[in-house]
Amino acid sequence: MAIPDADTVVENFSAATDENKLSSLRSFQVVTLPPDCEVWMTGDMHDHRTNFSKFVGAAKLVDNPQRHIVLHELIHGDHFDAGGAEDSWITLHAAAELKAQFPNQVHFLLANHDLAQIYGEGIMKSGLSVCEAFYKGLKRDFPDGYHKVNIAITEFLLSLPLAIRCPNGLLFCHSLPTDAQIASYDFTVFDRELTGADYKRRTGPVYQLIWGRNVTPAGVDLFAEKMNAKLIITGHQPQEMGYAVNGEKHIIIASDHNQGVFIPLTTSDDFDADIILNKMQKFVALPAA
Numbered sequence: 001m002a003i004p005d006a007d008t009v010v011e012n013f014s015a016a017t018d019e020n021k022l023s024s025l026r027s028f029q030v031v032t033l034p035p036d037c038e039v040w041m042t043g044d045m046h047d048h049r050t051n052f053s054k055f056v057g058a059a060k061l062v063d064n065p066q067r068h069i070v071l072h073e074l075i076h077g078d079h080f081d082a083g084g085a086e087d088s089w090i091t092l093h094a095a096a097e098l099k100a101q102f103p104n105q106v107h108f109l110l111a112n113h114d115l116a117q118i119y120g121e122g123i124m125k126s127g128l129s130v131c132e133a134f135y136k137g138l139k140r141d142f143p144d145g146y147h148k149v150n151i152a153i154t155e156f157l158l159s160l161p162l163a164i165r166c167p168n169g170l171l172f173c174h175s176l177p178t179d180a181q182i183a184s185y186d187f188t189v190f191d192r193e194l195t196g197a198d199y200k201r202r203t204g205p206v207y208q209l210i211w212g213r214n215v216t217p218a219g220v221d222l223f224a225e226k227m228n229a230k231l232i233i234t235g236h237q238p239q240e241m242g243y244a245v246n247g248e249k250h251i252i253i254a255s256d257h258n259q260g261v262f263i264p265l266t267t268s269d270d271f272d273a274d275i276i277l278n279k280m281q282k283f284v285a286l287p288a289a
Contacts, residue, residue, distance in 0.1 A: 001090070006146070016096035017152075017155050017156045027191070031161050031163070032167075033165065037066045038064070039266070040068070040264045040265070041233050043072075043243075044256050046078075047086075048260070049091060052095075054283055055283065055286070056098065062102075069107065072109035072235060075117060080128065085139070085140045089153065110210055112175070112210045115207065115210060120132075162189065162190060167268055168268050168269060169228075171232045173209060173232065174209070176215045176220065177223070181208045187227070189209070220249050235255070237254075243277075251263075253280075258284045
């Protein structure tokens with residue numbers, strides 16, 4: 001694959017950042033999708049390029065203007081070179097280009113690996129820091145322009161919303177806070193501009209939302225009540241078989257392996273967990289892009 005020049009990459013990320021911020025569907029940290037539309041929800045992608053290509057190809061956005069797609073956790077995959085450089089910026093850039101091309105149909109959610117990359121936190125994978133490996137990939141591919149590409153990527157990641165709502169009560173976010181955090185959670189984070197304190201490790205509501213794991217069905221019920229949601233779909237927690245059901249109001253999905261799944265849904269039709277599970281599709285069943 002030919003690597004585009006740094007200025008082109010910066011321009012594409014900047015255009016997608018503007019579209020994220022200026023979307024008419026967005027209010028502060030929440031995107032609300034229109035009624036009577038389709039929405040295809042994914043789990044963590046982690047630079048699984050085959051699944052990403054299959055998904056975009058199947059969505060056929062140009063032929064289906066009523067169809068929306070939701071992407072999150074695109075970075076930090078398995079494409080390492082011998083020097084420990086990783087280039088998941090490629091998939092992230094492809095998604096940014098897609099956002100610029102279809103600004104009203106392509107949507108993102110802020111994820112924990114995004115925040116880790118912004119701050120350079122040490123998430124380890126196979127004994128390597130994925131954040132450092134990502135940065136090495138930028139240095140390798142843009143030897144004279146990696147600083148400005150990194151800045152553009154950081155601004156793009158910071159522009160991602162925290163949640164996506166549908167008129168029928170579906171709510172999408174990357175993850176959910178723990179039960180203990182939900183009891184005192186700052187739900188105003190969704191309805192205002194963010195501050196540095198919101199991202200603070202362990203105590204910030206953004207951090208708690210995207211890093212939280214193992215919430216119980218009782219915790220989900222409380223979160224859903226506060227958010228006026230009927231059912232919540234998240235990623236974040238690895239799922240060997242592609243998904244898990246956590247009570248009546250929470251489904252967790254993964255999209256970063258061959259048994260990974262996505263869920264094509266609607267924004268207005270009534271549903272329950274069983275209906276959603278019956279709509280679930282595996283990437284392995286999709287034709288090659």
